[in-house]
């Protein structure tokens with residue numbers, strides 16, 4: 644059976660993933676494509692209980708307090724539940740699935756806790772085996788990395804928090820950790836051929852529509868887009 648396409652929108656915290664996933668979904672819908680959005684963690688589901696405990700500091704107030712294997716398992720289990728209860732049927736039917744974060748977030752946000760290069764590689768091998776082979780989650784067809792400078796993302800998070808009153812989680816409030824994550828995103832994008840889209844210049848975010856145009860163009864070979872951006 645031909646499965647659908649699984650496209651991942653990845654980036655550091657507050658870098659525009661939800662915004663660009665929405666833009667891409669709306670564009671594909673205008674083209675008459677069958678497309679669905681999912682996002683991880685799946686905060687609305689009870690399957691994310693351990694993730695919520697971890698991010699709110701129940702196991703320690705710093706990201707590095709929780710070993711990456713344990714934390715990765717929390718996120719992977721949440722993904723498995725979402726796949727089996729929600730989007731497997733759409734993927735099996737040949738639809739396009741747009742995911743705001745995926746295993747790729749564990750590859751960055753958990754792997755950076757491991758300082759040694761050899762140990763980090765061993766972790767990435769373990770993670771691939773755990774999520775894709777043992778759990779049977781689908782391997783993405785394409786990964787788009789939104790490259791927003793950490794200091795710009797930080798301002799976007801602060802502006803959003805001022806509007807919504809949302810509290811920063813243990814990852815978001817650790818700026819040194821977020822800078823390590825950004826460096827890891829750059830390295831993994833290069834290593835795995837993720838499409839890197841520059842999202843800020845001169846200390847400011849690029850316009851949402853301009854970023855979307857680049858995302859659209861980057862995905863044309865995978866999605867078979869018929870036309871340029873509208």
Ligand SMILES: Nc1ncnc2c1ncn2[C@@H]1O[C@H](COP(=O)(O)OP(=O)(O)OP(=O)(O)O)[C@@H](O)[C@H]1O
Nearest residue numbers: 655656657658659660661662799803848849850851
């Ligand atoms: N290119 C942009 N220019 C200006 N503001 C933006 C841009 N992209 C996103 N924003 C705003 O920045 C904030 C963060 O964006 P968004 O929620 O899309 O990021 P995210 O990566 O999904 O965040 P998180 O990692 O916290 O889930 C939102 O308030 C959004 O409206």
Ligand SMILES: Cc1cn([C@H]2C[C@H](O)[C@@H](COP(=O)(O)O)O2)c(=O)[nH]c1=O
Nearest residue numbers: 656683684718744745748749752753814
């Ligand atoms: C899915 C997933 C996420 N993470 C990390 C990445 C972020 O720092 C948080 C989630 O925060 P968001 O602002 O709600 O996107 O969790 C991870 O380490 N592993 C994962 O699989």
